[in-house]
Each structure stands twice: as C-alpha cells, then as structure tokens.
Amino acid sequence: MLVLAPRSPAQVSPAAAPQKVIIDTDIGDDIDDAFAVALALRSPELQILGVTTTFGDTETRAKLLDRFLAEVGRPGIPVAAGTPSPVKSTFTQRRYAESGHFAKPSHANAVDFLLQQIQRYPGEITLIAIGPLMNVGAAINKDPATFRKLKRVVLMGGSIKRGYGDLGYGPPQGPQPEWNILNDIPSAQKLFAAGVPLYVMPLDSTQLKMDGAPAPVDLLRVPVSAGLSQLVLTARPGVTFRCAKAPAKLCVVAEQTSDSNHVVLTAFDPIAGRGQELRPLDGDLNTNYSWDLSPDGTRVAFIRSEEEPIQIIPMSGEARWEISPNGWTTTESLHWTADGKGLFASGLVHGETALLLVDLAGQVHVLWRAREAGGDHIRVGAPSPDGRHVAISKENFSGNIWMIENF
Numbered sequence: 001m002l003v004l005a006p007r008s009p010a011q012v013s014p015a016a017a018p019q020k021v022i023i024d025t026d027i028g029d030d031i032d033d034a035f036a037v038a039l040a041l042r043s044p045e046l047q048i049l050g051v052t053t054t055f056g057d058t059e060t061r062a063k064l065l066d067r068f069l070a071e072v073g074r075p076g077i078p079v080a081a082g083t084p085s086p087v088k089s090t091f092t093q094r095r096y097a098e099s100g101h102f103a104k105p106s107h108a109n110a111v112d113f114l115l116q117q118i119q120r121y122p123g124e125i126t127l128i129a130i131g132p133l134m135n136v137g138a139a140i141n142k143d144p145a146t147f148r149k150l151k152r153v154v155l156m157g158g159s160i161k162r163g164y165g166d167l168g169y170g171p172p173q174g175p176q177p178e179w180n181i182l183n184d185i186p187s188a189q190k191l192f193a194a195g196v197p198l199y200v201m202p203l204d205s206t207q208l209k210m211d212g213a214p215a216p217v218d219l220l221r222v223p224v225s226a227g228l229s230q231l232v233l234t235a236r237p238g239v240t241f242r243c244a245k246a247p248a249k250l251c252v253v254a255e256q257t258s259d260s261n262h263v264v265l266t267a268f269d270p271i272a273g274r275g276q277e278l279r280p281l282d283g284d285l286n287t288n289y290s291w292d293l294s295p296d297g298t299r300v301a302f303i304r305s306e307e308e309p310i311q312i313i314p315m316s317g318e319a320r321w322e323i324s325p326n327g328w329t330t331t332e333s334l335h336w337t338a339d340g341k342g343l344f345a346s347g348l349v350h351g352e353t354a355l356l357l358v359d360l361a362g363q364v365h366v367l368w369r370a371r372e373a374g375g376d377h378i379r380v381g382a383p384s385p386d387g388r389h390v391a392i393s394k395e396n397f398s399g400n401i402w403m404i405e406n407f
Contacts (some may be wrong), residue, residue, distance in 0.1 A: 017049040026055040026131030050078035052110035055132040067100030080113035124148040137187025158202040244297030338387030
C-alpha cells in the first residue's frame with residue numbers, strides 16, 4: 001500500500017527532553033494569550049511548571065485559568081496570581097472566569113511561585129512572558145540573584161519597525177508603543193538589564209505573513225499486513241500518484257513545476273523508486289486540475305479547468321485528443337471506468353451538479369443528480385475493481401452564525 005506523508009521536522013529529529021517553562025500571562029482580554037496557552041498545552045516539547053497571571057484583576061484571571069486547564073484535562077498545572085493593578089482594559093472573558101466550577105478558593109503569589117521554581121530548577125526554566133511585566137519586575141526587585149538563574153526569558157514585547165496592523169500591504173507605519181512594555185516600562189528596563197538571556201518577539205514578528213515554501217512530501221510503502229513504512233520517493237508539494245491495474249505495472253506521480261505552468265508525469269516503482277520522466281502537461285495550471293491513469297497504464301485523462309475539454313494523453317508519445325461531454329461542463333475529478341472505456345466525472349449544467357459517465361466519444365450518461373443527493377455537491381465517482389459499483393463522494397456547504405459581544 002502506498003501513502004503520501006508531508007515531511008516535517010518531527011519525522012527526522014530525535015525526541016528531546018521537554019523544556020521546563022512558566023507562562024506569565026494577562027489572559028482574559030484578547031484571544032492571543034488563550035491561543036498561546038492552548039498551543040503550549042498541546043506541545044510535547046514543553047513541561048509547564050505553572051502559569052502566573054499579571055495585570056489588572058489577576059485573581060479573576062487565575063480563576064479563568066483554573067477553568068481552562070480543568071476543561072482541557074490539565075487541572076494539575078499550578079496557577080499563581082500576581083499583584084492586582086489598576087484596570088485599564090475590558091476583561092472580556094469575566095463571565096467565563098466567574099461561571100466555572102473549577103475555580104480554586106485561593107492562589108499562590110506569582111512572584112513567590114516563580115522564585116521558588118527557579119530555586120528548585122536553577123538554569124533549567126524558560127520564562128515565557130506574554131503579558132505586562134509586573135511580576136517580572138517584582139521578582140527582580142525581590143531576589144535578582146535567583147532571577148538570574150533562569151535559563152532564558154522569551155518575551156512578547158516591543159516594536160522595532162512595525163506596529164499594530166502593519167502587515168506590509170500599505171505604506172510602512174513605523175513602530176508603535178507595544179502593550180506589554182507600555183504598561184510597565186520600569187519593569188521592562190529591569191528585565192533588559194537583569195543579565196538573563198532574552199529572546200524578544202516584538203510586534204514585528206506578529207505581523208509576518210506566513211508565505212514560506214511548503215515542505216516536500218514523502219511517498220511511503222506500507223505493508224498491507226501491517227509493519228514499518230519505507231520511503232519510495234520524495235516529491236514536490238501537491239504531488240498525486242496513480243497506479244495501473246495488474247497485470248500492468250506502471251505507477252505515475254504528477255508534480256507541478258515551481259511556476260505552476262506545467263505538470264510533470266514521472267514513472268516510479270514501489271520498490272525501486274523514481275523512474276524516467278514520461279510527459280509534461282502544459283498550460284496555465286494556477287487553477288485546479290485533475291488527472292487519472294487508465295487501468296492498463298497506456299493513457300492519462302487530464303482536465304485543466306471547467307472551461308476546457310478533457311484531454312486523453314497516450315503514454316506512448318502519440319498525439320493527444322480531446323473529449324467534450326455533450327451539453328455539460330466538467331468541473332471535478334476524473335476516474336477511468338474499470339474497463340478503461342470511459343470516465344466518471346462530475347458535471348455542471350444550469351447550476352446543477354451530477355455524476356457523469358462519459359465515453360471516449362464524448363457521449364454522456366447521467367448516473368446521479370445533485371437533487372437526488374439531497375442538494376449536495378457531487379464531487380466524483382470511483383469504480384470498484386470489477387466495475388460493478390461506483391463510490392460517490394459528495395459534500396454540502398453550511399455555516400455558523402456567531403454572536404460577538406462587547407465589540
């Protein structure tokens with residue numbers, strides 16, 4: 001059995017011991033800190049020793065964390081509350097914090113908790129500071145020598161070249177005062193002078209567009225009877241593959257070129273790996289395309305967009321020809337019939353989708369209409385090996401209504 005698996009660092013990097021961390025947060029206002037805590041909880045790389053709350057109504061923030069941690073199955077993580085400060089923002093999640101059944105009657109002092117953990121694990125703890133720095137400044141004031149035994153501080157704070165909402169689509173707006181630093185500048189100054197390694201993530205880093213190149217994809221061979229997977233080949237992102245039916249032995253991968261103007265078909269063997277390049281499929285492929293290898297491995301059916309006919313491309317190098325389903329626009333994936341004498345395709349006419357059986361002369365037989373599927377959108381039909389049945393994929397579209405409070 002062959003499967004495609006996106007390549008990720010976790011697949012090639014050996015497991016490391018979890019990093020001990022304490023998160024200092026003003027969770028309860030915007031969504032960002034809640035997302036950060038949730039991500040940390042789902043990260044096996046981290047051992048969360050505790051979470052401390054800072055800024056404003058720190059005790060209610062701690063109750064929010066009590067509920068949050070209990071509801072995600074992590075009630076054993078300690079929560080400590082910082083010293084309250086004058087409220088300067090709306091605590092949008094107060095109702096969530098105060099209506100939970102998991103709130104503890106009291107919480108340890110955040111500064112005392114932080115210093116105790118540093119003393120217990122000197123040189124091992126990363127402090128992740130994602131709120132105003134009241135607790136940090138107070139800890140430095142109380143015991144600067146112990147604070148310096150942190151492994152590092154990872155700080156979300158500051159602004160260097162970009163401010164809020166500066167995503168690079170318009171003229172540069174320049175740096176702006178950032179919330180976490182602005183609300184306790186003296187504590188920020190103490191942190192930068194404390195002598196602890198600092199990893200500072202300014203506003204600039206939160207405005208990045210994640211346009212990085214996608215990772216390569218591994219095609220793996222997996223025994224049907226179970227066992228370890230083995231690498232067949234590594235391909236470009238978006239790769240798809242097909243194999244002919246026995247006794248034919250041809251297997252083919254289709255990969256788009258980096259400029260998206262071509263799809264290159266390349267033979268491969270499930271044991272030996274990548275083989276020779278077969279035929280390129282030309283044209284502007286920035287829209288979706290679909291293809292399938294005939295059961296005997298002699299032809300490929302290819303469609304570039306719903307406005308164009310189906311192309312039949314011989315693997316022998318002979319001239320290709322086109323099929324235009326009479327009266328229908330083909331919109332979705334193609335599958336050869338089990339005998340190779342026609343194609344299953346999704347078609348569109350007058351706003352209605354249907355599953356079509358198209359012969360090689362372009363004659364169309366409608367197998368199933370969307371109204372018979374309860375109004376769903378029919379995507380594609382795949383034949384059983386004996387050709388007696390068709391598996392149909394369909395989808396429907398629905399949405400949710402959201403209510404936003406206090407905007």
